[in-house]
Amino acid sequence: MGEVRRFDVVVLGGGSGLTAAYHATNAGKSVALVEAQPNALGGTCVNRGCIPTKGLIRSAEVLRTIRDAAKFGIDLDQSSVRVDFGAIMNTIRRRRADSAASVKSWVDEAMTPFYARARFVSEKVLELEDGTRVTGDKLFVATGARPAVPDIPGLRQAPYWTNETVLELSEQPESLAVLGGGYIGCELGQFFATLGTRVTMVDRHQCLLREDDDVRALFTREFAKHVELFRDADVTEVGQTGSELSLAVKRADGSADALTADALLVATGREPNTDELDLGRTGVETDEHGWVRVDARLRTAHPDIYAYGDVIGQAMFKHTSSYEGELAYNNSQGAALEVSYWANPHAIFSNPQIGSVGLTERECRQRNLAYTCCKKQYEELAKGKIIGSPPGFAKLLVERGTDRILGFHIVGPDAAELVHEVVVAMSAASGTADLIRNAVHIHPTLSELVHQVFATAE
Numbered sequence: 040m041g042e043v044r045r046f047d048v049v050v051l052g053g054g055s056g057l058t059a060a061y062h063a064t065n066a067g068k069s070v071a072l073v074e075a076q077p078n079a080l081g082g083t084c085v086n087r088g089c090i091p092t093k094g095l096i097r098s099a100e101v102l103r104t105i106r107d108a109a110k111f112g113i114d115l116d117q118s119s120v121r122v123d124f125g126a127i128m129n130t131i132r133r134r135r136a137d138s139a140a141s142v143k144s145w146v147d148e149a150m151t152p153f154y155a156r157a158r159f160v161s162e163k164v165l166e167l168e169d170g171t172r173v174t175g176d177k178l179f180v181a182t183g184a185r186p187a188v189p190d191i192p193g194l195r196q197a198p199y200w201t202n203e204t205v206l207e208l209s210e211q212p213e214s215l216a217v218l219g220g221g222y223i224g225c226e227l228g229q230f231f232a233t234l235g236t237r238v239t240m241v242d243r244h245q246c247l248l249r250e251d252d253d254v255r256a257l258f259t260r261e262f263a264k265h266v267e268l269f270r271d272a273d274v275t276e277v278g279q280t281g282s283e284l285s286l287a288v289k290r291a292d293g294s295a296d297a298l299t300a301d302a303l304l305v306a307t308g309r310e311p312n313t314d315e316l317d318l319g320r321t322g323v324e325t326d327e328h329g330w331v332r333v334d335a336r337l338r339t340a341h342p343d344i345y346a347y348g349d350v351i352g353q354a355m356f357k358h359t360s361s362y363e364g365e366l367a368y369n370n371s372q373g374a375a376l377e378v379s380y381w382a383n384p385h386a387i388f389s390n391p392q393i394g395s396v397g398l399t400e401r402e403c404r405q406r407n408l409a410y411t412c413c414k415k416q417y418e419e420l421a422k423g424k425i426i427g428s429p430p431g432f433a434k435l436l437v438e439r440g441t442d443r444i445l446g447f448h449i450v451g452p453d454a455a456e457l458v459h460e461v462v463v464a465m466s467a468a469s470g471t472a473d474l475i476r477n478a479v480h481i482h483p484t485l486s487e488l489v490h491q492v493f494a495t496a497e
């Protein structure tokens with residue numbers, strides 16, 4: 040074995056891996072960052088996920104506002120409104136390149152980067168493609184996940200996009216089939232539909248399966264106004280004739296259907312980037328699907344190797360992996376913090392938007408919790424009327440007897456912003472509803488929706 044370069048901390052993965060690297064460099068540690076893609080620092084969030092997709096969705100929102108102008112007394116010549124798809128995509132790609140470059144200049148200055156794929160060759164030793172070996176007192180595995188492409192006859196021979204390739208498009212497709220009704224499929228599908236692409240979505244179950252039932256019902260009702268939905272249906276074959284794709288669909292009741300589209304987006308879930316890591320050589324364990332097993336302190340089965348972010352397959356969100364990264368780093372330095380997903384929120388930037396934290400009503404029932412459920416509609420609110428009485432509601436689940444907030448779900452405008460005060464309340468020591476109930480809220484705001492639903496839970 041050649042020389043092994045030694046560091047205090049080695050981080051594998053330059054997405055949320057950078058959180059551990061940031062805290063380590065701040066503490067004066069020598070840090071090695073190993074990342075396969077030097078031009079895509081910041082990982083999925085910056086390059087293929089959160090930020091670029093929310094940029095696309097912002098364009099769709101602006102278009103929707105223009106289309107709705109007449110409702111607010113603004114007379115526009117709608118026939119003059121033109122979508123410049125190429126310009127939208129160019130803006131996203133330029134911003135993405137700027138962000139990744141700015142992360143890279145920080146990385147190059149603050150730590151020792153190794154831009155190569157790596158795998159473990161022995162306990163705590165990583166080998167890069169050029170044979171360089173690195174090791175550290177503490178190691179962090181944050182290699183993330185990638186799109187899982189299902190084994191459907193004909194799919195791999197057909198041209199299809201995933202979130203990794205769709206951002207390279209320069210021409211808007213006339214029609215698009217979306218496979219998978221999770222949040223990635225719904226957000227991207229809705230972007231294309233708003234811009235005028237004819238979108239058909241096929242989902243094995245229901246869209247946004249993990250959301251609370253009535254949130255999902257409202258979302259689906261609104262979503263189906265713009266997107267043709269095949270629910271409880273499987274794509275059984277993909278074919279191609281010229282530039283046209285054809286999808287054979289089988290519904291749960293056994294009936295068959297077919298659809299055609301110019302383009303296909305596969306958004307059927309994620310799989311972990313662990314298959315090339317040779318984790319077995321370190322004692323780090325994975326489950327049967329390849330997700331890294333960690334304990335509540337984010338330690339792997341090896342005492343000096345931590346893992347966090349998408350690769351552990353828990354709550355796969357950027358804010359969650361940043362939280363986990365700080366916690367894992369602190370634990371590697373002697374703290375004994377346990378990860379908690381109790382008040383870990385998420386949002387879906389669809390139309391209507393969804394913000395959610397805590398348990399769903401379904402989960403409360405499964406846990407036999409005694410709870411009160413309160414709901415308030417946007418249209419009942421002064422600000423709701425001002426913005427045009429959009430469909431949507433806030434829903435609160437409170438434990439009976441203790442006033443503890445169990446869950447909060449909101450579907451409608453600005454849901455992703457509005458959920459935050461409930462996150463703060465759930466993170467407070469008592470975690471009780473009176474924290475919000477007793478706080479004065481500004482009138483007229485959408486935040487009053489949150490306050491009013493808490494007030495009704497008295």
Ligand SMILES: Cc1cc2nc3c(=O)[nH]c(=O)nc-3n(C[C@H](O)[C@H](O)[C@H](O)COP(=O)(O)OP(=O)(O)OC[C@H]3O[C@@H](n4cnc5c(N)ncnc54)[C@H](O)[C@@H]3O)c2cc1C
Binds near residue numbers: 073074076082
């Ligand atoms: C389309 C889409 C939209 C999303 N939108 C949101 C959102 O709005 N809000 C939100 O909170 N979350 C969102 N997410 C999820 C969020 O992007 C991820 O949870 C988060 O980025 C995961 O960070 P990570 O560090 O675990 O993985 P990544 O950011 O994927 O980082 C892993 C890094 O490891 C590198 N790597 C992998 N294997 C190796 C190897 N062998 N050697 C060297 N390097 C390697 C990869 O190149 C990569 O840079 C979205 C995801 C997608 C796909």
